Each structure stands twice: as C-alpha cells, then as structure tokens.
Amino acid sequence: MRQKWAEQFAALAREHWTQERVHRLTAGKDLAVLPNEAPLLLRALGLLHRDASMPPAQVRKYRQINHMVAALGPSLRELAEKFESVRIIDAGCGRSYLTLLLAHYFEHRLHHPVRIIGIDRNPDLIDESRRRAEIAQYGDTVRYEAASVGEVDLVRLWHDIFGEPDTPQTHMLVSLHACDTATDDAIAMGIRSRCHFIAVAPCCQAELSGQWAGLADSPDGASGVSGTSGASAPFGPVWTSPHLRRTMAANVTDVMRMVLLAASGYWATAIEFVPSEHTPKNTLIRGAWRSGPVIEKWREYLALREATGGCGISLESTVRPLF
Numbered sequence: 001m002r003q004k005w006a007e008q009f010a011a012l013a014r015e016h017w018t019q020e021r022v023h024r025l026t027a028g029k030d031l032a033v034l035p036n037e038a039p040l041l042l043r044a045l046g047l048l049h050r051d052a053s054m055p056p057a058q059v060r061k062y063r064q065i066n067h068m069v070a071a072l073g074p075s076l077r078e079l080a081e082k083f084e085s086v087r088i089i090d091a092g093c094g095r096s097y098l099t100l101l102l103a104h105y106f107e108h109r110l111h112h113p114v115r116i117i118g119i120d121r122n123p124d125l126i127d128e129s130r131r132r133a134e135i136a137q138y139g140d141t142v143r144y145e146a147a148s149v150g151e152v153d154l155v156r157l158w159h160d161i162f163g164e165p166d167t168p169q170t171h172m173l174v175s176l177h178a179c180d181t182a183t184d185d186a187i188a189m190g191i192r193s194r195c196h197f198i199a200v201a202p203c204c205q206a207e208l209s210g211q212w213a214g215l216a217d218s219p220d221g222a223s224g225v226s227g228t229s230g231a232s233a234p235f236g237p238v239w240t241s242p243h244l245r246r247t248m249a250a251n252v253t254d255v256m257r258m259v260l261l262a263a264s265g266y267w268a269t270a271i272e273f274v275p276s277e278h279t280p281k282n283t284l285i286r287g288a289w290r291s292g293p294v295i296e297k298w299r300e301y302l303a304l305r306e307a308t309g310g311c312g313i314s315l316e317s318t319v320r321p322l323f
Contacts (some may be wrong), residue, residue: 076106087172089172094120103116126145148185172195187287205253258285261285261287293322
C-alpha cells in the first residue's frame with residue numbers, strides 16, 4: 001500500500017513541478033534538493049502538500065535546508081572520496097531534517113554508500129523521525145536511537161543498529177541547534193571518537209552567561225582580579241548588562257568551542273550557514289581533523305578564559321586530559 005502511494009505521489013510531483021515552476025522556486029540556482037527529484041523526502045519533511053505543491057509558508061524552510069546542504073557539501077564530498085562507506089551521527093536529531101537531507105545527498109548527488117544514526121533524548125521525536133524516514137524510503141540507510149548524547153557509546157551503537165564489525169569509526173558528527181551544553185556534549189562525542197569532520201549549529205547558550213552573572217554579583221570580581229569588584233573588573237561592563245551579557249556569552253562560547261576544537265587537532269572555522277533573515281541561530285562551527293593535540297591552542301583557550309573572567313565551558317573537561 002505504501003509503495004503504491006509513493007509511486008503515485010512521485011508521479012504527481014513530476015507532473016506538478018514543471019521546469020518553469022522549479023525555476024521560479026530555485027531562482028535558477030542549482031539546489032541539492034529539488035521537488036521534482038525528491039518528492040518523498042520533501043513530503044516526509046512537511047514541505048510538500050498532499051497535492052505536491054509547496055505552500056508559501058514552507059518555501060523559506062525549503063531554501064534554508066538547501067543552503068545548509070550547500071555549506072556542508074565540500075566536506076561531504078571529501079568524506080565520500082576518503083571512505084568506502086561513510087558513517088554519520090546526527091546528535092540531537094530532532095525531527096530529522098538534517099538526517100534525511102544527508103541521506104538524500106549521499107544517495108542522489110554523490111551516489112555513495114552512507115549509514116546514518118540519529119540520536120535524540122526525546123522518544124516522541126525519535127518515533128516521528130522513524131515515520132519520516134519510512135515515508136522518504138530511507139529506512140535502510142537511516143536508523144534512530146532514543147538516548148542522551150552525553151551517554152552514548154558509539155561503538156556499541158554501530159554494532160547494535162547496523163551490525164558493524166570490530167571497532168567502527170564514526171566519520172562525521174553533526175548537531176543542529178542542540179541547546180546549551182548539549183552542543184558541547186556533541187562536540188565532545190566527536191572528539192572522543194576522532195571523527196574526521198564535526199559540524200555543529202549551536203542554539204541557546206546559558207552556561208557562560210550564568211557564570212558571568214555570578215561574577216557581576218561577586219565582591220571579588222573575576223578570578224585572578226584580586227580586590228576588584230565585579231562591576232569594575234575589566235570585563236565587568238559586560239557582566240552587569242543582562243542583554244549584552246547573554247549576547248556576548250553566546251559569541252565567546254562559540255569562540256571557545258572553536259579554539260578547543262583546534263587544540264584537539266581540528267582545523268576549525270565558523271560561518272553563517274543560513275541567511276540571518278531565516279533564523280538568528282545561524283552559526284555553523286566546523287572542525288576537520290588534521291593532526292594531534294596542539295598545545296599552543298590550549299594555551300590560547302586558557303588565555304581567553306582568563307581574559308573574560310576565568311570561567312570555562314563544558315567542553316573544556318573533554319579537551320583538558322589531552323594536555
């Protein structure tokens with residue numbers, strides 16, 4: 001029954017999405033996911049209506065996901081060139097937008113084998129993701145696990161879900177909009193597993209801001225700033241302004257994450273991965289494995305931590321033992 005529906009819907013989409021309509025939707029750009037080529041995927045993600053049209057409210061999301069795939073494209077191609085079959089973990093997969101996009105990109109653009117595991121601590125989201133994967137016909141390529149990212153044993157997971165032998169390596173770890181320290185948990189998982197590529201798009205980040213708020217109220221100010229009140233410490237004006245403190249803390253947190261990635265042996269960069277008009281949470285931190293631990297970068301992190309008040313982030317506990 002489902003296969004018959006899939007065939008009928010795909011035929012409907014091909015009929016609806018004429019060259020002219022596709023051109024209007026894409027503005028003539030060569031996008032990775034097209035409605036006439038990936039109707040089941042876009043239907044599974046809720047971007048195509050039952051008549052195969054794309055409601056205006058979904059067009060922005062459609063363009064956003066294509067922009068996301070374009071930002072990851074060079075790294076995905078590099079992984080396909082290096083490994084016979086690519087293994088990817090989507091940590092905090094939510095409703096599986098990115099998980100299924102990656103499956104589509106490897107199958108239809110790179111024509112390369114891939115296996116993907118989506119992890120999320122919310123069992124309801126995992127059930128929804130499994131439903132979407134079945135609709136998109138990626139049930140054999142994509143699997144899911146309801147678990148906390150910080151508690152997962154990846155080697156066991158690959159064994160249990162895909163029957164991978166020996167000690168399978170995770171080649172890529174992605175995490176889209178994991179909240180607060182969950183982003184650090186995802187990066188830490190990637191570092192511990194020596195993933196070749198790590199990509200995270202952080203969401204809300206309260207850890208550093210909360211520590212700075214404590215420094216603003218402290219009579220001794222920042223650690224290492226003896227005898228200076230919180231308000232009059234060098235970074236005090238930031239600590240004592242709640243709005244600016246939250247904004248600055250989010251940016252400094254991401255800088256710290258980049259430096260700690262670099263200290264762990266990754267070439268780290270940060271880019272805007274979707275236009276700011278789509279979402280304010282649009283920073284993508286990327287790490288590509290290059291070498292072993294870099295002591296100069298660890299010292300750079302310690303200097304940054306001291307300069308901003310002496311407060312660190314959760315990821316520090318993963319990187320510190322390397323030195």
